[in-house]
Amino acid sequence: MKRVCLLGASGSVGDSTLKVLRLYKDEFYLHSFSVHNNLEKAKQIIQEFSPKNLVVSSKAVETRTLGDNFQGCNIFYGEEYLEDISASSEVDIVITAIVGSIGVFPTLAAIRANKKICIANKETLVTFGPYIKNLLKTHPATLIPIDSEHNAIFQLLESKPKSSVQAIILTASGGPFRDRNINTLKDVTIEEALQHPTWKMGPKITIDSAGLVNKSLEVLEAHYLFDFSFEQIEVVIHPQSIVHGIAEFVDGSCTMYASHPDMMFPIAHALKYPHYPTKNIVMRKVHSYQTLNFYEPEPKRYPALQLAYECGKRGGTAPAIFNAANEQAVELFLQKKISFIDIPKKIDEALQKLPIQEPTELLGYLEADSLARKLVKGEIEC
Ligand SMILES: NC(=O)c1ccc[n+]([C@@H]2O[C@H](COP(=O)([O-])OP(=O)(O)OC[C@H]3O[C@@H](n4cnc5c(N)ncnc54)[C@H](OP(=O)(O)O)[C@@H]3O)[C@@H](O)[C@H]2O)c1
Known part of the structure; x- marks a missing residue:
């Protein structure tokens, strides 16, 4: 045992x-x-x-x-x-x-x-x-x-030489507002933001997913987990949430990992690793999926994504500032103190105003995290 x-x-x-x-x-x-x-x-x-x-x-x-x-x-x-x-x-x-x-x-x-x-x-x-x-x-x-996209990529890259990989692609459902008029995003309510179209998750990640902030965090997560450059980490909208990750190879071929959207799949894989899961979770025949769509995210609808790439490339404490500013902004949104579209604005403001360091000690990252939260709460001005 x-x-x-x-x-x-x-x-x-x-x-x-x-x-x-x-x-x-x-x-x-x-x-x-x-x-x-x-x-x-x-x-x-x-x-x-x-x-x-x-x-x-x-x-x-x-x-x-x-x-x-x-x-x-x-x-x-x-x-x-x-x-x-x-x-x-x-x-x-x-x-x-x-x-x-x-x-x-x-x-x-x-x-x-x-x-x-x-x-x-x-x-x-x-x-x-x-x-x-x-x-x-x-x-x-x-x-x-055990994030489903990263677990998918982990499985797709197993035993593949890194030099054979052109890019890794994380899929995103696009959240509940992928087809909503962009001009009305300022009016999004908490209840609307908590309605994820395909996954059942905790409140914070559900709000994150609605504006692709979750995917933005996942781009950064993928960089640290798999050591690919940000140019090699892509995001596609895939409304059905059946394909979780795609590995694109230098020869132009790609492999995809697909499953019913249920966190039990990546969790069972991770627990059993390096052995394989042996018990059924959900069996779906491929023809039951019928249509699988993939398209590029609209930058105007999901401004956090661009910010994540920029701060990933800056490195150091920039991702820490991104994350902490977001955690604090989501809390303010849930307290009805800011609007939905203010969340990426708060992240952007924190990234613009706070110094970005390259600490070697944990304390440096903790300080960046703390300063970003204080800035978003309005406790400090920079
Ligand atoms: N949900 C998903 O499908 C999913 C998928 C991929 C990755 N993730 C990631 O997994 C993590 C958990 O997500 P979730 O959706 O499961 O969240 P969740 O449903 O909100 O659960 C959060 C858990 O953390 C505990 N917790 C909350 N605040 C804490 C604190 N200050 N100190 C220690 N424990 C605390 C909660 O305890 P109480 O319930 O007792 O408050 C609860 O057990 C997140 O990082 C998320 O991004 C989630």
Whole structure:
């Protein structure tokens, strides 16, 4: 039995992971997990999976109501314990499904402990990409992406020489506003932005997807994961969300990875890697897909995408600023303090105003992250 630590078990990726663990219950044991606030979900997980440890990462007083032990599961309160469960010698695989760059500390702890890490938490890779890449040079941890597009590319590139690859292509559904009149995007409501046409996900990534900010983060994520230049990383709108990634080869051919849009596919692949999934998730015959469309994203509809390419090329702390400004702007949008089209404007403003550094220490990235949040909140002026 492989022992699994699942960070962010109460979220959407957390839920899909639990489904995979149910499917493979003879191969994987949920040893430890975390929730931030959701104690009801935590209780259900303990009752079903009998894990050894739970971390409740929120500091809110009411989260302590579960006590120190619930049905044999030890409970630790505070985000500092996330690092302990992800680096524990009793754990073989860490799944990072926490939302936001706050996921960096347990991710770094898992890398330093040389774990196999199945990474969903893209904000951490985007913010701390150069630092993480450096750390991986001296630690033989394995990083397997479970973002569906990156997992697809990971599978498509396996055993292919890099020199044979012309480009990697990430698909995007285009979100709920891909056909909406651009002039009305300023009036988008929270409810409208939370209606993703093909995927069921947590609120932050759903808002990100509506304006292709999610895809923008994924371009940066792909750069750090696969080491391709930004000229070699492309995005296409594919409304059906059946093809998740495409590898284009120098000879002009390409291969595509397709599946029903369900996060269980990449999660099962990542958990089982280097072996292959052996159990059925959803079986769809190819003829049932009928039509698959691919077209280029309109720059005016999705301004964040261009910003991501620009800041990716600038490197250093620019992606960290992009990510933090976006996290803060999405929060303001959800609080009805800014409009939907203000989100990329806030990212742009932060990138224009804040200094871009090339730090060698983690602190430099954390400072950039913190400054961008403060700028977007209006707590500082530059
Ligand atoms: N959803 C998808 O299909 C999908 C696909 C690819 C990649 N991803 C990436 O996976 C990550 C998770 O996405 P999601 O959609 O699963 O998000 P989600 O549904 O909002 O779940 C977020 C999880 O993180 C926990 N959390 C929230 N704030 C936290 C904090 N400050 N410290 C520690 N834990 C915190 C939540 O706990 P509580 O519930 O207790 O608050 C929950 O367990 C994101 O980075 C996202 O970009 C998601």
